[in-house]
Amino acid sequence: MLLSASSAWALIGPGAETKTICLDTRMDKDGIIFSGNCDQSRNNRIEKKDLLANGCAEDQNSVVATRHKGEKAYSVKVPVCLPPNVAQL
Amino acid sequence: MPEYFFWPYDEVVVERSGAGLCIRSPWIEAQLPETEENSGEIHKLIDALKTGPASREAALLVSDYFEPLDAHSLCYILPSALPEGLDAPISKAELRDLNFSQMLCAAIAASEALSPDDKLKLSADLLDSRLMDEVSWNWDGEAAQAFAALGESFHPQSLLSVARRYHLLSLMHLDRGRDVFASIRQMPEEGFRRAVLSLVRQNHYVTVKCSSSLEPAIAQSGRARPRVEAFMREEQGHDRILGRALEALGAVPEEVPVSVETRILMCLLEFAAQRNFLAFAIAVEFFERRGYESEDPLAELLGSRGFDAAAKWLNQHKKINDAGEHHATARGFLEWMAPVSSDYAMEALRLAEAISRLMAQVSQSAVAPV
Secondary structure (H helix, E strand, C coil): CHHHCCCHHHHCCCCEEEEEEEEEEEECCCCCEEEEEEECHHHHHHCCCCCCCCCCCCCEEEEEEEEECCCCCCCCCCCCCCCCCCCCC | CCCCCEEECCCCEEEECCCEEEEECCCEEEEEECCCCCHHHHHHHHHHHHHCCCCHHHHHHHHHHHHHHHHHCCEEECCCCCCCCCECCCCCCCCCCCCHHHHHHHHHHHCCCCCHHHHHHHHHHHHHCHHHHCCCCCCCHHHHHHHHEECCEECHHHHHHHHHHHHHHHHHHHCCHHHHHHHHHCCCHHHHHHHHHHHHHHHHHHHHCHHHHHHHHHHHCHHHHHHHHHHHHHHCCHHHHHHHHHHHCCCCHHHCCCCHHHHHHHHHHHHHHHHCHHHHHHHHHHHCCCCCCCCCHHHHHHHCCCCHHHHHHHHHHHHHHHHCCHHHHHHHHCCCECCECHHHHHHHHHHHHHHHHHHCCHHHHHHCCC
16 A cells, blocks of 8 residues: 555665864863863864864863754754953953 | 852753753853762752742852852852942942943043053044944843842942853854954964964053053052952063063064054053942953963964964963963952942943953954054
8 A cells, every 4th residue: 555655765764964073171170070162173173183082182072963964953053152362461 | 248149141051961960151061070969959959940049048059059150150140238338439420321432532531541642543543443433332231230239229249240241242242253363374374473463462462551551440449459459460560471472473562553442442441440440340350251271262373383482471371360360350359349329330331341342353453454
């Protein structure tokens, strides 16, 4: 019956693109871990930093974002970061 | 001593993750690992946040968690009662009705740190710039006052915490510093050197003018005077450090122009120091904003092209400020400040907004075509 037929192609799940987001981390004296909200993955490539198994450089947290076929955005969006402070006293 | 209560900013999301407690804001994320000992407390915290600050029990619990995080600009300071006998602010609050460009003109006119010739030149440069086209204020001063209200007056540190949030949100919107840095990275050698030299020079100028801009605040500081003086002592010599960075780039200060925006920024700091101690404290909060990177971003930019000697001095500057915890200094100035009037509060917010808007333009102004 047509209603129960399914295309063999539908059995193959859509592929997901992934990308690795790298966030600088720092631990303060109370053991609280802070991550910056700036994706350093591009800077890692430009500066040719050695990457660890998580795809990021030392002292960086790694977050893997995915995007399935047909989706415009990745599952994890790193928000806009604070700009550098070039007016520090 | 006053007691302070902290509540996370509207933008802060607090949630339990697999690893523990995650506190996420647009500018930073904090993770507190969950253990057997703190698991129950984390549960209570999540419930208290849902209850809201109107419940004293919820406010106390949330405040206990967020107080250590205040140095990372994650929370409001709630307008709790202040003791009697604090220092009443000294100000005629005459500036609250100026528009934005009028405030800039007034700041230049009032400067005692600039020579008469420099004031004339800066006034002329301001008239030629697009800053004169900006008249309106964007920050919601009435909402800030409504938040910080203590009866008919307003809680100074609560106002600071609102202004801090406005500033961070404004920076994310207006400051193109990250784009500027990204475009500098792509420049060929000579263009790169000119651009980073200009950025370093802007920060150098800020440190050169630091002492003369801060000094007028002493007369307004009341019992905070020892802290203001201590801060000024700690800032001494920072101009020499930034000067060394310039030397390492093969330049002397006089060869590298300082933008209109940077010059007016320092006039505004001086103006706040002269006129409104709350505005002065808020300004210091903005200037001493700490980045979350382990290396100074400008130092990192310099190092990326082999200007290691200059980078070393920029990192030294950052290290000194971090070690002195300057990002946490401003609130300390307000420890003895009595509740302020509406006019005083609005004057402080206007000065703070002017400083914030100029600060957001320093990076871009450093590389703008002359």
